[in-house]
Amino acid sequence: MLPDKLSNNLRGPDVTSIDLATLTPGFNDTVHDSQGVFRALLDALSRPGKIVSIDAVLPSLEQDGGTAAAHVPMAAFAALLALADYSTPVLLQHEHRGLSDALRFHTGAPLTNDHAQAVFAYLHDAQSLPPLDAFSLGDPETPESAAMLFIRVDSLNEGPQMTWRGPGIRDSQAVRIAGVAPSFWHERALLASQFPCGIDCYFVHGGSVIGLPRTTRVEVA
Amino acid sequence: MSTSAQTPAPSGPATRREWLAILARTPRACMKDALDAALDGASPPEFDWLRAPDIGLAMVRGRVGGSGDAFNLGEVTVTRATLRLRAGEGHSAIPAVGMAVHMGRDKERATLAALADALLQTPAFEARMQEHLLAPLAARIAENRAQKQARAAGTKVEFFTMVRGD
Amino acid sequence: MYVAVKGGERAIERSWDLLAANRRGDEAIAELGVDQIREQLGLAVARVMTEGSVYDEELAALAIKQAAGDLVEAIFLLRAYRTTLPRFGYTVPLDTENMLAERRISAAFKDIPGGQMLGGTYDYTQRLLDFSLLAEGGPRASNVGSSKKIAPEQEAMPRVLALLDKEGLIEQEKIHADAPEPGDLSREPLMFPVARPVRLQNLARADEGFLLAVGYATQRGYANSHPFAGEIRYGEVAVELELEELGFAVEIGDIDITECQMINQFAGSGDVPPTFTQGYGLAFGHSERKAMAMALVDRALRAQELGETVSSPTQDAEFVLYHSDNVEASGFVQHLKLPHYVDFQSELELLRRLRAGIEKQAQREQAAQEKHQAHEPQPEPSEENAA
Numbered sequence: 001m002l003p004d005k006l007s008n009n010l011r012g013p014d015v016t017s018i019d020l021a022t023l024t025p026g027f028n029d030t031v032h033d034s035q036g037v038f039r040a041l042l043d044a045l046s047r048p049g050k051i052v053s054i055d056a057v058l059p060s061l062e063q064d065g066g067t068a069a070a071h072v073p074m075a076a077f078a079a080l081l082a083l084a085d086y087s088t089p090v091l092l093q094h095e096h097r098g099l100s101d102a103l104r105f106h107t108g109a110p111l112t113n114d115h116a117q118a119v120f121a122y123l124h125d126a127q128s129l130p131p132l133d134a135f136s137l138g139d140p141e142t143p144e145s146a147a148m149l150f151i152r153v154d155s156l157n158e159g160p161q162m163t164w165r166g167p168g169i170r171d172s173q174a175v176r177i178a179g180v181a182p183s184f185w186h187e188r189a190l191l192a193s194q195f196p197c198g199i200d201c202y203f204v205h206g207g208s209v210i211g212l213p214r215t216t217r218v219e220v221a
Numbered sequence: 222m223s224t225s226a227q228t229p230a231p232s233g234p235a236t237r238r239e240w241l242a243i244l245a246r247t248p249r250a251c252m253k254d255a256l257d258a259a260l261d262g263a264s265p266p267e268f269d270w271l272r273a274p275d276i277g278l279a280m281v282r283g284r285v286g287g288s289g290d291a292f293n294l295g296e297v298t299v300t301r302a303t304l305r306l307r308a309g310e311g312h313s314a315i316p317a318v319g320m321a322v323h324m325g326r327d328k329e330r331a332t333l334a335a336l337a338d339a340l341l342q343t344p345a346f347e348a349r350m351q352e353h354l355l356a357p358l359a360a361r362i363a364e365n366r367a368q369k370q371a372r373a374a375g376t377k378v379e380f381f382t383m384v385r386g387d
Numbered sequence: 388m389y390v391a392v393k394g395g396e397r398a399i400e401r402s403w404d405l406l407a408a409n410r411r412g413d414e415a416i417a418e419l420g421v422d423q424i425r426e427q428l429g430l431a432v433a434r435v436m437t438e439g440s441v442y443d444e445e446l447a448a449l450a451i452k453q454a455a456g457d458l459v460e461a462i463f464l465l466r467a468y469r470t471t472l473p474r475f476g477y478t479v480p481l482d483t484e485n486m487l488a489e490r491r492i493s494a495a496f497k498d499i500p501g502g503q504m505l506g507g508t509y510d511y512t513q514r515l516l517d518f519s520l521l522a523e524g525g526p527r528a529s530n531v532g533s534s535k536k537i538a539p540e541q542e543a544m545p546r547v548l549a550l551l552d553k554e555g556l557i558e559q560e561k562i563h564a565d566a567p568e569p570g571d572l573s574r575e576p577l578m579f580p581v582a583r584p585v586r587l588q589n590l591a592r593a594d595e596g597f598l599l600a601v602g603y604a605t606q607r608g609y610a611n612s613h614p615f616a617g618e619i620r621y622g623e624v625a626v627e628l629e630l631e632e633l634g635f636a637v638e639i640g641d642i643d644i645t646e647c648q649m650i651n652q653f654a655g656s657g658d659v660p661p662t663f664t665q666g667y668g669l670a671f672g673h674s675e676r677k678a679m680a681m682a683l684v685d686r687a688l689r690a691q692e693l694g695e696t697v698s699s700p701t702q703d704a705e706f707v708l709y710h711s712d713n714v715e716a717s718g719f720v721q722h723l724k725l726p727h728y729v730d731f732q733s734e735l736e737l738l739r740r741l742r743a744g745i746e747k748q749a750q751r752e753q754a755a756q757e758k759h760q761a762h763e764p765q766p767e768p769s770e771e772n773a774a
Binding site: 237238241242245246275276277278279280281282283284285286287288289290291292293294295296297298299301303320322323324325326366369370372373374376377378380 | 436437440441442443445446469472473474475476477478479480481483484487488489490497498502503504505506507540541546549559560561562563566570571572573583584585587588591592622623625626628630632633635637638639640641642646648665667669671
Binding site: 017018020085086087104105108 | 473474475476574631632634
C-alpha cells in the first residue's frame with residue numbers, strides 16, 4: 001500500500017532539506033550489498049535468537065558531537081538502506097540528521113512521526129520505548145503490513161537470561177539481550193493473542209542482529 | 222509551473238534549474254565535446270560518488286482529461302548520479318555536489334552531466350562553464366526545437382471559405 | 388493440474404537454435420539493426436512502449452527485433468524487463484497543454500487558437516501500396532521544410548474544450564485538492580470498484596485491438612455514446628521529477644505523447660443538467676487509434692458514475708478491465724499448451740464410463756423391449772393395417 005501522500009517531504013513546513021555536503025554515502029554496490037543484507041536479516045528472523053552478523057561495509061554515521069553511544073549501529077543503517085524505499089515510511093525515535101538525510105537520499109523513504117504510519121522504525125533508546133500498540137500490527141488480511149522495529153541494544157550476549165521457543169527454534173534457545181526495558185516483554189506478550197497480527201523486531205548491536213518474529217514465545221527468567 | 226518544452230532564452234546566465242534541464246537534453250557525444258571545450262585542457266577536479274550512476278524507472282503521470290487529478294500512465298527509464306567534488310586548492314571551501322537525473326540508460330552521460338553540474342556551482346569554473354558549455358548546448362536545443370516547429374508549421378491548414386456570389 | 392514432466396532439455400535447446408535461425412532469416416540479407424527499427428518502425432515502437440508500459444525507444448526496438456515482429460511478445464519482454472529496475476519515484480503530472488505539437492486537430496471546432504495542424508499522418512494517404520518503397524533508397528523526405536528560414540515560435544495551443552466552453556456546456560476536468568494518490572496497478576492488484584485514475588492506467592496499457600473493438604462497439608449502440616473528437620494532439624512534452632535533495636522539480640527529458648479528448652452527449656440525470664461529458668485517452672508515441680479508442684472506452688466506463696443505465700458489456704468495468712491486458716490474456720490462452728496429460732486422461736476415463744453407462748442402459752432397454760414384445764402377441768400385419 002502506498003502511503004497517503006508520497007511527496008509530503010517536499011511540502012511539509014518543518015521538513016529540512018537534505019544536507020548534501022555532509023551526506024553519508026550508502027552501499028558501494030547497491031545490488032549485491034542489499035541482497036547480502038537481506039539474506040542476513042532473513043536468516044536472523046528465521047532462526048530467532050541466533051546472532052547474525054551483517055557483512056556490509058558502510059561508513060559510519062556521525063552525529064554532531066556525538067559519543068560512540070550516540071552512534072547508529074552499522075547493522076541498523078545497512079538494514080534500513082536495504083529494506084526501505086519510497087513506499088515505506090520510516091520513524092526515528094530521536095532526530096538524527098545524518099541518518100534521516102542518508103535514508104531520504106539513498107532510499108527515497110519518507111520520514112514520519114506517526115507511529116501508526118511507520119513501516120520501519122529505528123529505536124535508539126531501548127530503555128524508553130514507545131508503546132508497541134502505537135505501531136501498526138497489520139490486519140487479518142494483510143498481517144505483513146505490520147511495522148518492523150530495529151532496536152539498538154547494549155549487548156547481544158549479556159543481560160537477563162531468556163528462553164525463546166517457537167517456529168525456527170528447535171526446542172528452545174537461550175538468549176541474552178542487555179538494556180531493554182522489562183515493560184517491552186510484557187507488552188509484547190499481550191500482543192500474542194492477536195496473531196496473525198503483531199510486530200516483528202530486530203535487536204541491533206554494532207554489526208550484528210538478533211531477530212524476534214511475532215511467533216516466538218519469550219520466557220524471561 | 223513547468224516551462225515544459227521551452228528552453229531558457231539566452232538572457233543572463235542560466236539558473237541551476239535551467240541548466241539541469243539543458244544537460245538532461247544533451248546527448249553524450251555533445252556533452253563530452255562541450256565539456257572538453259569548456260575545460261580547455263584543464264583537468265577536472267576529482268570527486269567521490271555520493272550515488273554512483275544507477276538506472277531505474279520513474280512512473281510518468283498524466284492528468285484525467287488533461288486537466289484533472291493525476292493518474293499513472295507508464296514508466297520511463299531514468300539514469301541518475303550524484304557526486305561530491307573533493308576539496309582542493311582553488312576550489313570553494315564547501316565542495317560542490319553535482320547531480321544528474323535524465324531519461325534513458327546512459328551512465329557515462331550521467332557522469333559527465335553530474336560533473337558539469339558541480340563545476341557550474343564552483344566559482345573557479347562557473348564563468349567558463351556558462352559560456353563554453355551551457356550556451357552552445359542551449360543553442361543546440363533551441364535549434365532542434367525550431368526545426369521541429371518549422372516542419373510542423375508547414376502542415377497547418379489555411380482554411381478559406383467559398384463565398385457564393387449572388 | 389499441471390504435470391511436472393522431465394526430459395526434453397536437449398529438444399528445448401535445439402528449439403532455441405531454430406528460433407534464432409528463424410528470427411535471423413536468410414543470412415545473405417542484411418541483419419536488421421535495432422536503430423533501424425527504432426527510427427523506421429516508430430509506430431510499432433510506440434505501441435510496444437505504451438502497452439509494455441516503459442518509455443524507452445531503444446528497449447522497445449530491441450524487444451521487437453528479438454520477438455521477430457510479434458508485438459505482443461515484444462510487449463511481454465518489456466514488461467518483464469521493467470521488473471529488474473528499481474522505481475525512483477513518480478513524475479510531476481505531464482502538462483500536455485504546453486506540448487511542442489507536431490499534430491493538433493479538432494473535429495468539433497473548426498477555428499481554434501493555434502490552428503488545425505495536420506502533422507505527419509496516414510489519414511490523407513490513399514492506402515495504395517507504394518511499390519517505390521520496395522526499391523532501396525526510395526523518395527527522400529526532402530520536401531519537408533528543413534529550410535534555413537526561422538520559423539516563428541509555435542503559437543500557443545490552449546485546450547479547445549476549455550477555451551470554447553463559453554456557455555459552460557462542456558464538462559471540465561478539475562484537480563481536487565483532497566484527491567488521494569492515484570492507485571498504481573504496477574504495485575497493487577486491480578480491486579473493484581475501480582476509481583477513474585486506475586481505470587485510465589489499465590486502459591493506457593491495454594491491448595490496442597481489444598480497446599479498438601470495444602470502442603467501436605460503443606459507437607454501434609453498445610452504450611449510448613455519440614462522440615465527437617474534441618481535440619487530438621501529438622507532440623513532445625517535458626517530463627519533470629521532484630528531487631528531495633534539491634527541493635524542486637527538474638526536467639529530465641521529453642517524451643512523445645498522443646492525447647485525445649472525446650466529447651459525448653449526456654442527457655443528464657436527476658441532479659445533473661444535460662451537459663457534454665468527456666472521455667480521455669493518452670498514449671506513448673504516436674498512437675492515435677489507441678488514444679481515441681481509449682477515450683471512447685473511458686467514457687463508456689463512466690456510465691455508472693454519471694448515473695446512466697448500464698446496459699452493455701462495454702460499460703461493465705469487470706468485463707473490460709479484466710480482459711484488457713494482452714500479456715495476461717496471452718498467458719492464459721497460451722497456457723493451454725502446458726501438459727494437461729493427467730486431467731485429459733481423467734476426462735477420457737470419465738467419457739468412457741459415461742459412454743459405457745449409456746450403452747448398458749440402451750442394451751437394458753432393448754432387452755426389456757424385446758421381453759415385452761415376446762409376452763404380447765403382435766397383431767398380424769394385414770393389408771388393411773399396412774395401408
